[in-house]
Amino acid sequence: MGARKKSAPAKRAAKSGKTATGTKPKAIVAPAAKPRAKAAPRAGKAKGLLPMVAGNWKMNGLLGSAKELKAMGAFKAKARLRCDVLICPPATLIAPLAKPAAAAGIALGGQDCHPEDKGAFTGDISAPMLKDAGATAVILGHSERRTLHGERDELVRAKAEAAYRAGLIAIICVGETQEERKTGWTLDVIERQLKGSLADAATAQNTLIAYEPVWAIGTGLTPTLDDISEVHAAIRKSLVQRFGEAAAAIRILYGGSVKPANAAEILKVPGVDGALVGGASLKASDLNEILNVYRS
Ligand code: PEP
Numbered sequence: 001m002g003a004r005k006k007s008a009p010a011k012r013a014a015k016s017g018k019t020a021t022g023t024k025p026k027a028i029v030a031p032a033a034k035p036r037a038k039a040a041p042r043a044g045k046a047k048g049l050l051p052m053v054a055g056n057w058k059m060n061g062l063l064g065s066a067k068e069l070k071a072m073g074a075f076k077a078k079a080r081l082r083c084d085v086l087i088c089p090p091a092t093l094i095a096p097l098a099k100p101a102a103a104a105g106i107a108l109g110g111q112d113c114h115p116e117d118k119g120a121f122t123g124d125i126s127a128p129m130l131k132d133a134g135a136t137a138v139i140l141g142h143s144e145r146r147t148l149h150g151e152r153d154e155l156v157r158a159k160a161e162a163a164y165r166a167g168l169i170a171i172i173c174v175g176e177t178q179e180e181r182k183t184g185w186t187l188d189v190i191e192r193q194l195k196g197s198l199a200d201a202a203t204a205q206n207t208l209i210a211y212e213p214v215w216a217i218g219t220g221l222t223p224t225l226d227d228i229s230e231v232h233a234a235i236r237k238s239l240v241q242r243f244g245e246a247a248a249a250i251r252i253l254y255g256g257s258v259k260p261a262n263a264a265e266i267l268k269v270p271g272v273d274g275a276l277v278g279g280a281s282l283k284a285s286d287l288n289e290i291l292n293v294y295r296s
Contacts (some may be wrong), residue, residue: 017223023146048202048249051267051274053291054086054171055281056111056139056255061089066100072283072291073104079288080296083274087281088139091125098134109137109171114147115158115163127159127166137169138275141197143214146173153196160199171208171276172197173255174235178215181223186213187234194238209235210276216256218278225269227255232271260289267293 049185057065069087076085088109101108110130117126130138140163141156156172161171174193176186190211198207211231216222223231232252239247254266255276265292267275279284 007075014261030088038143047250049273050082051294052084052086052208052251052253053274053287053294054109054137054139054208054210054253054276055088055280055287056142056276057087057089057093057276058092058111058144058278060282061093063093063096065089065282066097067098068221068282068284069106070100072287073100073106075284075288075291076105080293081291081294082296083291083294085291086137088137089226091130091133093110094130094133094135101134107136108134110135111139111140111142111277113138113140113159113162113166113168115155115162117162127162127168131166131168131290135168137208138163139171139173141173141193143173143175143212143217147214153193156197157199160197160207161201164199164201169206169208170199170202171210171253172202173210173212173276175212175214175216175256176211181213181215186231188226189233190231191238194235195242198242202250203245204246208253208273209239210253210255211235211253212276218257220257220259222257222262222266225265226265229269232269236271258290260286263290264293 027108035228038081072085084107086107086109088111093111094108094110108120112123113127113130114121114124118130127138127182140159141151145151160172174190176189180186180189214221222225235252236248251273251278252271254272258266258275258277259280263275266272275290277287277290280290
């Protein structure tokens with residue numbers, strides 16, 4: 001977990017509002033880097049709700065994956081975990097896993113949903129369909145959807161509204177690219193994504209935020225613990241500014257290369273209310289080591 005210092009070109013770039021390669025970062029609205037106090041106020045943990053460890057299986061898993069879920073459930077019971085556990089398998093597995101998941105005390109979620117409830121949208125899946133199959137939550141605005149499917153904040157927000165209509169919890173993902181971090185735009189990008197992606201109806205009961213730096217997903221890289229704390233504090237501040245004190249209870253997860261080896265230190269960072277875990281959620285042996293941080 002290395003500290004990331006700005007290079008000289010990156011510092012110059014941050015001053016000029018351009019990237020180190022001379023082009024303006026596309027996602028950024030403000031014209032120039034602005035001076036910013038490095039130490040944002042540290043946020044406390046979300047109040048009232050248990051932390052959550054959510055597994056994102058992405059496009060991995062077949063019917064045989066039920067055995068992993070069962071092993072996670074067995075560990076959850078044995079360790080008397082003080083956290084909620086959510087697994088988001090491919091949509092095809094939600095219905096077949098519904099029974100073992102319920103028996104294991106593990107919630108199931110989708111990885112995306114369409115903003116409409118039904119209609120002529122070949123290949124898509126709606127929030128009511130996820131709910132009908134047994135999901136209680138859905139991941140929205142994951143960086144792989146934003147990057148590979150061109151999803152923008154307004155669409156993520158419309159999907160969140162669809163999730164709420166169906167009675168699903170929305171896990172809204174935000175996070176900066178490596179270039180945005182290097183050029184000092186991280187907090188601006190996160191703020192823009194929160195403003196655009198969160199629906200006005202968001203509450204601590206129907207919404208979680210996942211801070212997932214794009215450059216940390218699937219790479220083995222992670223921000224420093226101070227950087228994670230800084231971003232989580234900024235997210236909390238933004239949530240409370242928009243939604244009032246009740247937003248102090250919205251859980252903010254960290255995601256991006258959380259592994260058994262780094263889970264304990266990351267999950268203890270002030271302001272981190274759990275994790276969104278990709279690769280290390282596929283095998284019970286890995287996920288259980290991460291869950292172990294929350295054992296009673
Ligand atoms: C993710 O895809 O949400 C994720 C955090 O992946 P990984 O843990 O593999 O970096």
